[in-house]
Amino acid sequence: MKTKKYIVDTTLRDGEQGPGFAMTKEQKVCIANLLDEIGVYQIEAGIPAIGEYEIDTINEIYNNKKNAKISVWSRLNEDDIKLASKCKIDILHISVPISYPQIYSKLNKNKAWILKEINKCIELAKSYNVEITIGFEDASRADITFMLTVAEKLKQMGINRIRFADTVGVLNPSKCSRAIEDLIKYAGVEIEMHAHNDLGMAVANSISAAKSDAKYIDTTILGIGERAGNCNFSQLIYASDRIFDWGISYLECLEVEKIFSSTIKYYS
């Protein structure tokens, strides 16, 4: 019997972040409806911190939803979380820089600061009464011991799902498997895999993650996204539907791609 897995579609967030795309509210609502209709579990609708137009769009997506959970992406700061509270959502995703390049070079902070900010942000997010998921940004280059420490603390704070993000696309399947197995085994959290395609391995890493009991896999339509893009939705389904029950057929994915390509233009 095939194991049930869940798609988290991030076309409207990480996909749109790829240069060349700027979707209107109407286009995003249309795409969200399509994904909802074919049975995508969760739609990451956008980033409230972009502005009012984005918040309106997210709310419109939520108003039109049927079954899919609607989520937004937020940085690890209270301003972003307050903006997220203006949105009608099911899930608030908070992205936590977890690798040393992210913590030290990007933010000029340290691990203690990260832990403190996580506490503050989660306490604030909890006051909005939505499900919270946490993303480990650049997890593929992070120290596993630190990730396990943070994962255990998150579990104690009632966070059940962690997004394992291969932010710069440098993972390979066996390394991906080991990290995810450790997080599940030692921290007892559910894992959502977020792969990038810089080395052409996003689909393979996502399959590997799913085989290692990651329950949720992030994808984008046509694999759009930063640099070489994200895990391609239809390719993932095609490559793995003999072993996983996605609840979505390859033909349905192709239909979504066709409509997406005719609705949204890519400019390079």
Add this chain to the structure above:
Amino acid sequence: MIKIIDRTLSCLDDYELDNDKMIRLLDLLIEAGADYIELSQKAYKCLVKLNEKGKYILRINFPDEINEYKEFNSFVCRRSDIDSSPAIAKEIQINDVREVNNISMHSNLKKIRINGLDDILNYNYEAAFKQLISKFKGKIELCPENKYFSATAISTEWILSGGTDIVTSFYGINGFAPFEEVMLALRIIKRYKPSLSFSMFPEIKSIIESITLKKTENKKAVIGKDIFAVEAGIHVNGISKEPKIYEPFSPDLVGNKRSIVLGKHSGKKSVILKLIELNIDYSNINICDLLLKIKQMSIEKNRSIFDDEFKMLLSS
């Protein structure tokens, strides 16, 4: 020891071959780090003279053909058997992981080329690879097919499992593991650096496009034209501090350039960097207002905005 066998030049038989282009392509693939270049007979006839720095494998249709090509030491052929020359790698197809067991049927051969295994990552691939290595004592050239978008990953995991020889084609022509992806993956994961730079990739890409008349996707991993264009404010900010924060490898390494694109996801830093890039004095510009206008224009136009549109916004 890792060996990369590139079969790009044996994948172009359906096209019109130009001698100059083929010679240049051959030179560049060798420079890029291909240990062996596989040639079809058509490609060999077109090339006439081979680069002395290269090592070559000739694709033949029948084992007896090696007598016509005494200048080659290595061949690959589907039809060889135990009585054929040890210089020939017998090419076999394995499409199902359960067939891996059958490798012992070929245990008397000196070398073998395994095509297929495209969905092996769905199964216990590490065990399958160990089985192949333990049951076949000769040389295995693994040539994974890319039907399930995993050929690069299969190639990488083969090497990590103790395999040595991988067969690729540039851009994954004819459905094999893309040479450029395998080279970068092995560089990053195994620190395998047969070449200090891959700045020749754009030229290789261009030659192949001119032969096949097919354009490479703009976002293709490693060689896509647009993979180093960056718009998101968070990413621009990170890259401006330290490119490694958001880039797996430098654009220079693969003969590309980073570019800042303005649009819906831009932040103030992106705007400032663009102004600096365009040599515009921004001391009297309200960056926040300008950023709002950029986002508005981007949404209206349904895309990122071009530099001349940005300049128009400045003057308005």
